[in-house]
Amino acid sequence: MVATFRALASVVMLAGFYVVALVQLGGAVALAIWLSTVLTGVIALKIVFPLFVATVGAVSVALWKAIRAKPAPPEGLPVGPDQAPELWRTVHELAGVVGTRVPDEIRLLPEVNAAVTEDAKLLGLISGRRILYIGLPLLQAMSVDQIRSVLAHELGHYSGQHTRLGAVAYRGRLALGGTISRIGPSNPVGWVFKGYARLYLLVDNAASRRQELEADRSSVQVAGRVAAASALRELPVLDAAWDFYFQRYVHPGWEAGFVPDDLFGGFYALVAARKAELDELRGAEPDGNGSRWDTHPPIPERISVIATAPDVPRPADNRPAYVLLPDIASLGRRLQDRMVDVGDRKVLPWPQFTHAMVAAGAQRQTDAVFRALGRFTGAPEPGLPVLFDVIHAGRLGEFAEQFFSNATRREAAHKFAEPMETLLQSAAVAAQAAWWQHSWSEPARLVGRDGRPISFGPIAELAVAAQTLPEAVARLTALGIDPTHGRVVQRRATADGARLLAGLANIKIDGVDHDVLMLNRGLVFVGNPGKSDKGTKRLQELVSSAPVAELAGRHQFLPFEEVAGATIRKQVPLKAEIVLHDGRRLALQEAWSSELLEKKSRDTLLEALKSFGES
Template sequence: MSTALRAAISVAMLVGFYLLGLLQLALVGWLLYEIWTHTQSAGAAKASWLLLAAVGAVVVGLWKAIRAQPGEPEGLLLTPEQAPDLWRTVRELAQEAGTRAPDEIRLVPEVNAAVSEDAKALGLIAGTRRLYIGMPLLQTFTVDQMRSVLAHELGHYSGSHTRLSAVAYRGRAALHETLSRVGKWNVFGWVFKGYGRLYLLVSNAVTRRQELEADQVSVRVAGVDAAVGSMRELPVVAAAWNFYFGRYVSNGWELGYAPDDIFGGFGQLYTARTEELARLRDEEPDHETSRWDTHPAIGVRIAAMRALPPVQHAPDRRPASTLLPHLGGAGLALQAAVVDFGDRTVLPWDDFTAASITAIQQRRADRVFRSAARRLGVQEAGLAEIFGLVSSGGLGELAAEFFPDATRKEAAVAFADPMDDLITLAAVRSGAARWQHSWSAPARLVDPYGQPVDYAEIAKLAVDPSTVDEARHRLAAIGIHLEAARVVEAKATASGSDVIGAMANVRVDDQETDLILLDRGFLFVPAPKGGNEGEKRLKDLLSNNDPATLAHHYRFVPYEEVTGARITKAVPINAELDLHGGATVSIKERWSGEQLGKSRDTLEAVLKRINERAE
């Protein structure tokens, strides 16, 4: 089946999606007529309400989809004056691909390239063409590989693949808006879900075929070596991009810091991590794909490329950044256009890394300091108070909270690792050490002269009452002050927490509540009595709010505040939580309560873990 025919079928199915909605609306109208023609009882009113509620969700979704429009173009606009070499290359490739060049080129923060066209009248009238180029590709590809990617995207134009992009957008919008509004017990929604799956199967089959057709243009215009090379490099760049944000950016970002040059940092990491990237390039590309994927597997695409007639091309292994000489400045301009720093503190990379690691250490230390304060009966505690606990022989009880499977004596010995972290925090706060940033390896702790330092030996001395004074003297001798490491968050918060589960309409202390399970504690949000659509309410709540924000407005009980947990009934689960200070929290699951995923199992596991810790 040709791509054009598949696309026509896809459009016809989209029309059918709307017709299905109209048919269901007509069916409800007929049913209402029949109901009120034969009876006007209370049962008729209830049945009418149920029918209107069921079809109403569908109608609202369809109406919103009809009115939906693609958003404003994303990314940083690059004019021919700003990027003459890039524009010249794109125009030359467009001519070779036999198509009209794009009207705009935009730089985007993605490991991807794409094209769009604001065509009208179902693609019969051409519109503004836009080419989107991922900043990471310009930072990592060769000119050959970049030409291949650009030729592929221009191949979508020459194949008229973008003419129906607006229609495809509406189709997916219709699916999303409609299906997101129907509950799992809505019979009308069942019909739409089945139809939606069929539509996606056909639509995705079209796009997979279009990708293979665009690959043919890439090979013809840029050569098979460049085309295959770009295909093999894409997953490498994507893996590096994910590693970069996961390892270097995200932790500090969540803690209120931001690097001053996000895209420049990625370029430096890619240059520094040559060995790891080389190992990634040696991996065989994936040959398996799903019928739900919009792109064929990379291995399948490479095999199809190699099967095409060979075309000779002179290689150009210069870095793709030569097409945009002022790439660093463009990266900063892109950052200004697409990155919202909010109220984060923006720092140079060296300071950003140091501040991020120190904040992470402070958060871990605060957990220990809060427990020490509770045991000592004081408002706040720090490393000096913990040294006092060691001297008095009380470290074992504190350490047992963090090593529940050990005896008091074993826990005190095992506490050497947390003690090392606490001493490191004191060293950084005292100015005796700092965290040194590196693109090729993890950050390392160094002294003011740049020499690596390690406090593990002193930490072992610090957990033993017979040697704690020696540890104290050795720390003082190298300028580390115990008083420098003190609690910052005297009360536990949900900052940086992840959601691990959510249950709707749980009774907490006999109040109707939505229970959000975080990796740091229980979050109790008031819920409507006997509320319906609990699953949808939970999804909306979590998609529109950060857990820390919710914990600021609603009741949050950190796990560290819970001294014990009892499951009093297994199904539906009933439990009681004992808190520091003697208070008790009761949790009762409802038979009809909804949940996200297997949240009930998660709750049970959390309660059992708390109980084991308390024993």
């Protein structure tokens, strides 16, 4: 019944979209006729023409693209019965229990998720090719009982015929979204379509939530209530672990130009090493907050429904789910080869990857300090020897106060021990006297040639005072580190690893039209952006065309560290002057026709400019 309701709702709502378009077209015609009686024909045409274009043009283009489009399922790594016989045997068994046809194909995904697709024909009247997708991290971290529950849930979508109308729902969303994107924000036609789109999504998402609850009953039918609830509770835990893994262990190295040679094997090792931390997450109640815009009910609601379903007693199987695959390590490497485009990044084993990743991050911080040192002293080759000269001259506080704005010079000199430690660590790595040691259970540690942990904190404390600096140098020498090893590598800041914070279209920089992207490390000025209309769409296309670091490389990039001050002369439209450390000045003037990437973009840029203080 749920599938039938969603099918009927999708078709009716999609048809209603075109009824709305016809009604608006009729309204535009009536408006044109009335205006022709009170205004000249040319003026009436100018008023009504945008409505005709929005209603007929935008709908026609969106409809044509929607008709031709097909949902693009995840690619994944196909695994046949010969490669994973136990997994296929399990899927055959579960399909029989829930009363559905076995999928034609099973594919592994590089994510914490599972899904099913079906290429049905004639509005779902004729079934089509079926593909079952299983996230490899689920097979790495779940138990057999839990993965059986997950698989039964997905197969339940087949038995409930939930996948039959997937293409119809997809095309409906595509037609609505395509129409709205082609209508300007100030056109009243767009307001009507946006309102209808919200209604469409409310109806479709409500049906989707009911389908999820129905599929959960299939998981209980196969695995029992305990396993079904356990699998649902495990999903947010693995989601959190996966995000932590990528943010802490993978992403910084990826941004620095490195890739681990065993991406999925690393996740398995992390889950095993941090079991105690994950057990704490398992002990917390899942988030019960839901929204009518969600496609899935909150997990507590799903668990409550599971608790009311008829239970199926069966012996527990707490073996790790990866026993269903003959060689999960090999499959993980094959999935990585198939799904991860490494580009020109260097592939390294985990110990070398972690060392390279942490060393690159420390060197990036070191370079920022040394570039500031170069601006402060005028030295062409800023490094530890130049910094030690500044300390000998008693000027460290004067130099360090730029890093500690709320501190006195004396306090700044003392606080500089922390960045000094990073400078010394980078020098030790450059001298090959130290190595960043990989660990799955704790942050990487710096170890010496003997493999023992080494701390540069005490040496840094000595180095920030002129009277104890000689002793610090002596200790460095004893460790085989010459101060000349501490030197700048990146002579100008880049946007590598930067995050996008805001975007503004139609901004004049020194009188020339630009679009401006604000990153957490600087501003990207995109010259000759094009016509002033549709600035938001232009910005969206720009930021989706390439990573922000690549965009900064293609266009003019102004690192924040080169900004000495800024004067804001007017907030709306924004008018400001930016002063650089080298004495150059940039005039920034926002046009009245400017558009924002998102509504807080202007405020975000204003706060950044204010943080530099008056020039």
